[in-house]
Amino acid sequence: MNARAILFAVASAVTTVLLAGAATIELLSAVYGESPGVGMLGLVVGLVVGVSVGAGVAVTAGRFSGISLAALVAYATFGVAFLAIAGLRYVNAPGADALFTFPVHLAVSLLLALAFAVLTARGLVRGVRPSV
Template sequence: MNARTIALGLGAAVATFLLAGAATIELLGAGEAPGIGIIGVVVGVAAGLLAGGLVSVYAGRLSGIAASALVAYATFGVAFIAIAGLRYVNVPYADDTFTFPVHLGVSVVAAVVVALLIDRAGSDGRTATA
């Protein structure tokens, strides 16, 4: 386990927290009861911790497209949280610029670009292992 696998684990934990929490809230009927949001957060935290731990332990064994996909997944989570942070601290024009579809799209594009860069670095003969 090195700094790269720990960073990938943290990124995967964030992405899994967001996806599992949002999916739980939507599946339980968002807005119908106040406790649904709390349940979504608890499920997201548990899934995120599990995913982060597994990625931190096993990411060093991945190579090729699997490593690129893992980096893209972690990048998505980090980009999504970074943009949300910009909106939270009221950076001028961030709320107007980053509507939810744009916010999601920028996060996905960042993930794809990073995955392509990692894949290209691996095809140039440099190591692209996670």
């Protein structure tokens, strides 16, 4: 296991925590309504699934190549970009709240993920090499 595998594992875990937690909260809110317990359960589910995915990626990151590597880079980039933009909004960076409405926030995160995936597939991201 090298630094690249650990970086992919952490970034993939972040993405999974966000997605699994949000999905759990939405599903439980539809059944039980809005309550603090639903949010806490969503967070716990997200953390458990995220740690599991991160461990799996850490063990298998060296085996990814080509399109699967580009997909892993896209998945990992999405969560990190989404969290970074949320951080900008949280610290009240000037203009961030007005610029990054939720649809824009989501679109920018997806576009960054797509851009890094394309760059990885073409071999243009330093330190991440597609298979030969």
